[in-house]
Amino acid sequence: MSNLYERLGGENAVNAAVELFYRKVLADGRIAQFFDGVDIDQQIAKQKSFLTMAFGGPNNYTGADMRNAHKRLVAKGLNDSHVDAVIENLNYTLRDLGVPDKEVKEVAAIANSVRDDVLNR
Numbered sequence: 363m364s365n366l367y368e369r370l371g372g373e374n375a376v377n378a379a380v381e382l383f384y385r386k387v388l389a390d391g392r393i394a395q396f397f398d399g400v401d402i403d404q405q406i407a408k409q410k411s412f413l414t415m416a417f418g419g420p421n422n423y424t425g426a427d428m429r430n431a432h433k434r435l436v437a438k439g440l441n442d443s444h445v446d447a448v449i450e451n452l453n454y455t456l457r458d459l460g461v462p463d464k465e466v467k468e469v470a471a472i473a474n475s476v477r478d479d480v481l482n483r
């Protein structure tokens with residue numbers, strides 16, 4: 363059985379998913395404010411390499427760890443409801459792209475696994 367990265371469709375599929383995901387996130391009034399002033403192209407590039415690694419693809423991630431990356435946002439009120447909204451957007455993105463339910467659930471579980479780090483607790 364190939365790993366999740368391969369089952370999702372590899373580099374091109376992960377890149378397409380991350381791009382569509384940020385379009386949805388920036389249009390979502392529950393969470394868009396956290397991205398004010400953030401360089402979205404850079405964010406997309408970092409997220410591509412982070413998710414590629416998390417899904418079992420090549421590890422080229424050089425960004426911050428999840429705790430440090432989101433500390434500033436926790437100080438601004440980031441909480442569980444915002445993590446839920448991000449995971450919801452990720453689920454919709456993958457469904458829109460035709461990813462099967464099993465893989466959608468695996469991706470959601472990976473995103474959920476960093477929840478406590480993202481919320482610095």
Ligand code: HEM
Nearest residue numbers: 393396397400408409412425426431444445448473476480
């Ligand atoms: C749930 C799983 C999450 C994952 C896997 C994740 C992943 C990442 C990654 C890889 C970075 C780049 C770190 C770096 O700059 O080196 C990042 C930064 C960031 N994330 Fe997340 N994130 C998650 C949740 C969230 C949530 C819930 C929000 C807000 C609603 C959020 C907003 C941001 C913002 C605004 C940045 C840029 C911070 C800055 O430049 O100061 N993230 N995230």
